[in-house]
Amino acid sequence: MKPRLFYILFLLLPALAQAQETAHVYGKVTGTDQAPIFPANIAIPGTSYGTVTDENGNFELEVPAGEDIVIVFSFIGYRQIRVSRKLSANQRIEINQILEQTSLNLDEVTVMEQYDRTTTITRIDIKTLDMLPNVSGNIESILATLPGVSSQNELSSQYSVRGGNYDENLVYVNDIEIHRPFLIRSSQQEGMSFVNPDLVSSIEFSAGGFESSYGDKMSSVLDINYRRPYEFGGSASLSLLGGSLHLEGASKNRKFTHISGLRYRTTKYLLATLETKGEYNPDFLDFQTLLLYRLNPKWELSFLGNIAFNRFHFVPETRSTDFGTYRNPLNLVIYYEGQEKDKFDAYTGALTLQYRPTDNMTLKLISSAFASDEQENYDILGEYLINELDNRIGSETYGDSILNIGVGAMQDHGRSDLNAFVYTLSHLGTNSSGNNTLKWGAMWRHERIFDRISEWEVIDSTGYFVPYDGEEIILFDATKSKNQLFSNRMNAFIQNTYMIEKDSVRYFLNAGIRGSYWDMNREFFISPRATLSIEPNWKSDVVFRIAAGYYYQPPFYKELRYPDGSLNKSVKAQRSIHFVIGGDLVFSAWDRPFKFTTEIYYKKLDNLIPYKLDNVRIEYAAENIAKGYAVGLDMKIFGEFVPGAASWISFSLMKTEEDIIGDYYFDDEGYTIRPGYYPRPTDQRVMVGIYFRDYFPGNPDYKVHLNLIYGTGLPFSPPGIERYDLIFRMPAYKRVDIGFSKVLKREYSTLKEGNPFRRFKSIWISAEIFNLLDVKNTVSYRWIKTVSSQSGVPGAFAVPNYLTGRRFNLKLTANF
Template identity: 40%
Template structure:
């Protein structure tokens, strides 16, 4: 660690030698203390200057030329001059107030923080490249939004207010995208479907979203890829992966291309081993040869035939290869004085392959200034293959530490397991969609219709055989059986129809500005011949009287009925034959899960220390029925395959957002929730989940009904912090801190009744810190001779700074007494990642 800190200090010291600039920084506001952007700040007598950002903030390196006056000017405001101290030798802060120029006819009001209208909020993607993260995708920003949680830093999956990842819709350019279906661990997951280099705009809703978004019960992530105005490019390389992006605009034709490569071998394996065999940076507990690669290419092309007609193409090709040859595993868990130790020696290997193709062609027509019509044809195809044969000889020991420090080990159990799988899945989705929008009286009318064909086929052959103390488990003294086996050979070919209609009204009444978003959505799936009708309402209230003292309040209300439109994963139902073998059948009587959304929120905009802040509060209640229970193992979600439960989710989210440090945004959020479900039906048994109770002598005492139990993604509390800072005299040196502390997820023994999943994993705790140095052409000497390089940034990320062992899942093993122990599968340890990014 001392060498690491010394290296960081050395990098920064060397970088400081490149620039010893004196900076002037501060804010520009109007007479009402509103932040002003696009205000020019120029050193008088030179062409050297800058402009304020959307928060009114500026910083300008001063040229030591004798010119000691700054000029502030902008459209609609009178010029302002500020005289600097003579012989300035250190950076200073200046805050300036500009007066309106009353000779101009048009005056534009500018807000410091963009106000949230409705249940959808925008996400600033500028901080993404500075965010320390093991994955590094857009999802790393989504995980820090209100109501969002994640307990696996290697995965791009996230849970929103107690829902599974399958309950989250993701749109790219108004087209819903799909993810692989067979992935069972975060190590296999690879790259996110969203390329952050191509992203221009991001909107997110954690519930109560309008009717134009699809039938999912939890959230919507709406991505819009950018259209470059001129040639631009970027290249990023680090220990975890490499990405390159290029974009250009030649008038009628604009295009972007992005390619990414990632290998999580750096995160999974040991690094910098010493002579004694110990590693400075430890990988996962399972040691072996990781040989995996994840490659992705995406393009977005636009062509403007005329001012009214535009065609576009969105394409994506990706391939994930995961090859792993495990050798050994050693896990220690328990308390400091009473530990359990789990050891495994492996034979065998795993080879997985996921290949995905996606393409969409859109035709846009604008017959009038504010009328838009769109026709989109899209296709998605995925082929997934999972193959492994793993044999492991394991032992479970009790390790006791005596007062003298002596370790005593007692063997609790040993055995051999054999895990085998030959799984494959193919899915193809075709879709044709039309959407449009137009002004209608004092409102905006939006509509859409689509028709799609979904084809899915899978072949599943997997089993686990376990031998413990020379007995095959489960042991009945007569037959040799597998502890687990599963077979499937199913396919579906179904039609899906969707339509929505929504109208947005804006009016002024009761001393406030009101916005109403009223909509309805319909969905038909031919597989189970089911129609879904989903009415939705969003109301935003902006009181005029609350603007006194430059403090604004906005109230938001949302209500609606939301369905979880079924796909292949939810309809697979398991059953056992006479020999105890487990098979998967397709349940054609299943219905879509249904939930009501009731949400009330408030945004409070205020200024503190002459800087903008926003405090957000949201209360929500989501009753649900026709629930399909599921269990979570790492990132794999296994559904019961039938409507068995009723449920509810209720909670509160709090978030403080603003400039804790001048010119950069930081935020802290706190969430508390309760998410419970009650199994009221299992097959034809309408009594639901229950079990019999007997005395020690076998006397029957009665039935126990567990009633409501925690849902699989219930995180009762979570706290997250994202903080940005920079060196006072050298703002090009930046620091970013990300902190997460969240409740552990419920879990239980595998392949048992849901009411037994009442244990809790340890709380998920993690701190990541990133430090960076940015060089900009025209400001830093390093790039003075570079014609094509616009900026260069160096990033050093310290991941899991305190080396906390977080749990992703559990492996259950029995001792000689038949007692089952949950052996934790730990996530990544402390790791260092270095990145270089070059902008063109």
């Protein structure tokens, strides 16, 4: 303390010696994500006037009066801001400055490592999204390269984390919980995710062991904050898959800011590579806006709005798929009639009132509403042939059909619609005092869901309907129901983060508790959670973490619905108890910075609701009849494998199984078999993700971005059977996307008069190759039935449904 006090007095002596009149400037320095920047530098160049911000981003600076001055705000990894002022004697003014992260390559690793290493939260650099080769255009695509995350469908924004399913992930945007559509069966129908990458300022993600301030889901949390602009700007992009436009700006006094984005996307070009040929017309459009007005230094009002229109129209014509084995190669040919027309519209609005009674306290009152209007309409008739292929090498008919082993027809019919309304009122509070940060919150939510389902399937094989009883027509599968659900949820939490330093070792403890209640099943539960981090005073820069907690997931709607469409309103919350041990090490190699992160986890699962997964559709058993576990190891190394370009490699091992309590079946000899534990539908044992960046030596304006994902095969089971333990394995998922980009104008560079790019802040063009190796990845199976068959040939065939093939894309992006 004494040397620090002496240093401050030493800095002030020249100012005192000047004996001139002075004024004062005070305020707060934050990033575009509204997080305080510490310690930011505030100084007047060429003088001794200067200071730094405290841990809350606040500062106060004495400045000379009666003359023009330039105040410089700066911090490593952020763009420097210069503000000109002329103050009168004893005048006191407030300047709240927002600093924006720089886009210089050499700063990226530094910026990435500024996040809080003492939690299980990982911060993702938003600049990695600009040139990422991305089929879906969704921000969630980058998550697939992180350890513990599995996403085996490039058309979908959905993902599973550490053995959980798609419904077990929390997503927040500016403290607003985001909801997904309910009826989507296939990734072809799925539009863009809620998050607009053009508006994002920060991305934080936790794969488990997250704190009590986040809600009641069992697997992960994705926390997004949109940018608060400080001047006019925007961006535009155009590609073969659609385009986007965003505009942002602020008033002269910066009390009012706005940022809005418009996106359009079509996957017609990609769907043309599928084996089912026909007329695909997917059209996805959405508009988002964030409006913010600072009423005074203490009060602030903001509005977040989103409108999404998703349409999918499909007229199938033919399909030809080779499947089977080398010894028994088969081919399926289907001739279609009919069409499918779907609509998935969503509307979100949220109003946030923020009050800062002191510099250390923030209070928020948030009201939000979500509405979903979804419709599925299809009538598709398919007439199919299953043929055996000639596998004799050298034969004149090699690869041709030599024997028909099945002929039939099938008709799929659907008329389903769902309307959901979710109204939420919540309060959030934060108070910082010394080494303590206290957070609390409470929420009330009202839900109204109207659902009508009418789906059936008929299979006719060689004149016989399947199933066949010789007397009447029986539908192979039929679901018909009409439901209404009205309910209320309430929850509250409180947590505290405390730091203590002892013997040069820093300890960070985050502990909190949640309480939740749902009036539908009258269930109340308590969720304690805690994280302890230790930063030892070692020569190596290392941090150790241990986290544990209870994570309940009360049913929303899909978990309540039986396969026949009826509801079980007494379903209880599923529970996952997390145990996470990990740490990270920051080190240098080849004179460049790197960080190695690893976590070992175990999740004890009970009160589980078994489910089956088909493409992206989850069909629940609607009963809490299972228990299970998930155990695994996650590792990631991040750094400059190429000087000035940050990349990473992640590797995961995972095993997740469940056991339906008391289940059994009889084998062919009449013996009772109890299956015990069996793999869950998300049991992916090995996952590898690589995001790699490079540039041409001597010319960094030419860049290469590579995205590689490998995951071992997922389990799947036949439809229409009650057993969950009867499973097979899909082939491994293997995909490589690569992009080549040329920067036509760098930010802050000056071009000659007459150059068409001169007025842009930055502009680049990219050439992308999706699915570089043209691997046929399986997303699901079409089960074809026959009544009778040739000797040794079964009467049911699992025909793979493949994802998209190789495609080339051009993309032009400009910032202004």
